[in-house]
Amino acid sequence: SDKWEIHPDEVKLSVELGSGQFGLVWKGSWQDMEVAVKTVREGFMSEEEFKEEAQVMMKLSHNRLVQLYGVVTQRSPIYLVFEFMENGCLTEFLRAKKGKLSQKALLEMCLDVSEGMAYLESSNFIHRDLAARNCLVSENSVVKIADFGMTRFVLDDQYTSSHGSKFPVRWSSPEVIKFGKYSSKSDVWSFGVFMWEVYSEGRTPYDNRSNSEVVETLNAGHRLLKPRLCPQSVYELMQWSWKEKPEDRPSFALLLHELACLDQEP
Numbered sequence: 001s002d003k004w005e006i007h008p009d010e011v012k013l014s015v016e017l018g019s020g021q022f023g024l025v026w027k028g029s030w031q032d033m034e035v036a037v038k039t040v041r042e043g044f045m046s047e048e049e050f051k052e053e054a055q056v057m058m059k060l061s062h063n064r065l066v067q068l069y070g071v072v073t074q075r076s077p078i079y080l081v082f083e084f085m086e087n088g089c090l091t092e093f094l095r096a097k098k099g100k101l102s103q104k105a106l107l108e109m110c111l112d113v114s115e116g117m118a119y120l121e122s123s124n125f126i127h128r129d130l131a132a133r134n135c136l137v138s139e140n141s142v143v144k145i146a147d148f149g150m151t152r153f154v155l156d157d158q159y160t161s162s163h164g165s166k167f168p169v170r171w172s173s174p175e176v177i178k179f180g181k182y183s184s185k186s187d188v189w190s191f192g193v194f195m196w197e198v199y200s201e202g203r204t205p206y207d208n209r210s211n212s213e214v215v216e217t218l219n220a221g222h223r224l225l226k227p228r229l230c231p232q233s234v235y236e237l238m239q240w241s242w243k244e245k246p247e248d249r250p251s252f253a254l255l256l257h258e259l260a261c262l263d264q265e266p
């Protein structure tokens with residue numbers, strides 16, 4: 001529907017924010033709002049497929065998801081116009097703020113993302129690549145989920161194949177690594193690793209091991225250890241999220257409830 005169609009002349013680009021997965025991302029303005037504008041490079045995403053999918057992504061609206069405002073498709077390359085997140089990628093934010101984030105701030109980052117993921121879970125939408133690098137930080141330090149569901153448009157098989165060099169093995173559940181079986185419960189596994197990243201202030205999970213060593217250690221039943229800053233109560237939620245069988249893991253609705261209870265404690 002052309003409801004989401006944005007006229008090219010309404011979007012003003014200013015500075016480049018970085019080169020994303022599919023092309024360049026610019027800071028810009030639209031209707032007096034700051035926006036992030038993604039240009040889609042030929043060959044990096046199937047444009048036709050994306051236009052249909054854009055309708056789905058725009059129906060997913062929640063305060064903890066980075067909002068897609070609309071698309072410019074009247075000429076190529078197409079533009080995707082997103083809500084602007086002032087403080088950029090969460091991994092870099094955590095590393096820049098190392099040693100300066102309170103326990104409350106760390107817990108609330110996990111709570112923010114569990115809220116967004118509980119909404120995706122209730123909408124039967126699977127993220128497929130939940131990780132701190134794919135979350136963004138707003139001007140007032142709220143963490144939101146970005147690029148949900150976009151993995152299906154990546155044409156680079158180094159990323160999509162579980163043997164590929166760019167496959168997110170460290171965030172993937174055993175059934176995803178072995179069988180490519182994605183579900184909200186495999187997103188829950190990734191969320192456990194996300195919480196580990198937050199309490200490790202942006203460190204890389206299993207950072208001294210290769211992808212194949214990570215797969216071996218998981219198969220041997222080993223899991224990431226409790227980060228120094230992480231309370232035992234939160235570490236128990238991580239361990240629960242890393243149960244071998246998907247059905248033994250909590251739902252996001254339950255994780256949200258548990259994290260909200262911990263957030264109420266003095």
Ligand SMILES: Cn1cc(-c2ccnc(-n3ncc4cc(C(C)(C)C)cc(F)c4c3=O)c2CO)cc(Nc2ccncn2)c1=O
Binds near residue numbers: 020086088136146
């Ligand atoms: C909305 N938005 C997007 C970005 C931004 C910039 C560059 N690359 C990306 N990324 N990053 C990661 C990414 C990942 C994927 C997977 C399919 C899940 C693999 C698909 C993407 F399309 C992207 C993308 O576009 C983003 C994330 O979409 C940065 C913002 N903000 C700032 C602010 C300050 N400094 C830097 N960025 C911002 O507000």
